[in-house]
Amino acid sequence: MRVLGVDPGLTRCGLGMVEGRAGREVRALAVDVVRTPPDDEVAARLAAIADAVEAWIAEHRPDVVAVERVFSQHNVRSVIGTAQAGGVVALVAARAGLPVFFHTPSEVKAAVTGSGRADKAQVTAMVTRILALDTPPRPADAADALALAVCHCWRAPMMARMAAAEARAAELTRVHAAKVAAAGRTARRLPRV
């Protein structure tokens, strides 16, 4: 499974391609950071990001796109820019027919470092080690994009199992409700005592 991890942002948008193989084996295929000038119009910056993501999808042919889920603990302006960029990335992926998954920063950190509260240096160090890279990916947005892709490779089987379990539970509930309804109908057909 080839995963395009995206750490969305207007000023720097990290892109990382990772291939997940049998077990927990993962391999980095490409990494880059798209930069757009803060003085440009927001719409033009979003278009530049969309163009870059489209080019990456065409070149690297991912099976799925994993995007960082935005939280608002950061400052307001950057959250809004991040959400705008993330929305554009999700749109481009959807239009390319690719499934999009969102992972929170703490899910990503926990996946690669074991702690949901790891700092940037720790994430970069672990991404470098897990993917056996010669040099640590820079800037942090590049490392974060790879971490997101690795996180998706490792969480995807669990997410699939959970979805299957939920579907099974819903089916059991449906069958049970049908049995109760049938029992009720039978009871109504019995003569009152």
Place this chain on the structure above:
Amino acid sequence: MRVLGVDPGLTRCGLGMVEGRAGREVRALAVDVVRTPPDDEVAARLAAIADAVEAWIAEHRPDVVAVERVFSQHNVRSVIGTAQAGGVVALVAARAGLPVFFHTPSEVKAAVTGSGRADKAQVTAMVTRILALDTPPRPADAADALALAVCHCWRAPMMARMAAAEARAAELTRVHAAKVAAAGRTARRLPRV
């Protein structure tokens, strides 16, 4: 000037087309609200919004797109969804070659009601009056989209004058700096006393 006003949102995205004429005369051409099911994937919802805005641009041929600038006083989840939807609308507009302008909710309210703190009912009432509509646009997102378009029609000339004044000021600063530099060079050529 034909303005497409957009009140972005994942659940309800208001679209309003307004034609600005000489003076403050404005006319409503179309209004609609795009709805996407909350249970759908975010990427699919964004794609539905993008499709609708593209269809509107193709049908109504606006000269400019005015989008509500997101603020974070509201609740976190809705701000992020709103920013994602707004980003997608800005992208679609940029790719259609249209300029995109953002106006804050208080700029919009002030433009149509005279007060930046007007409530939704007041905005709807004034939009109905200004555009001489037979019935108030419903839901509020539809009225807000029309209000945004009206706001842009009325603010655009002032924004253009301000941009021209800023460009003029920058040019004067440049000329002055060049004169100072030239005077410096002349001074250095004079014999020291």
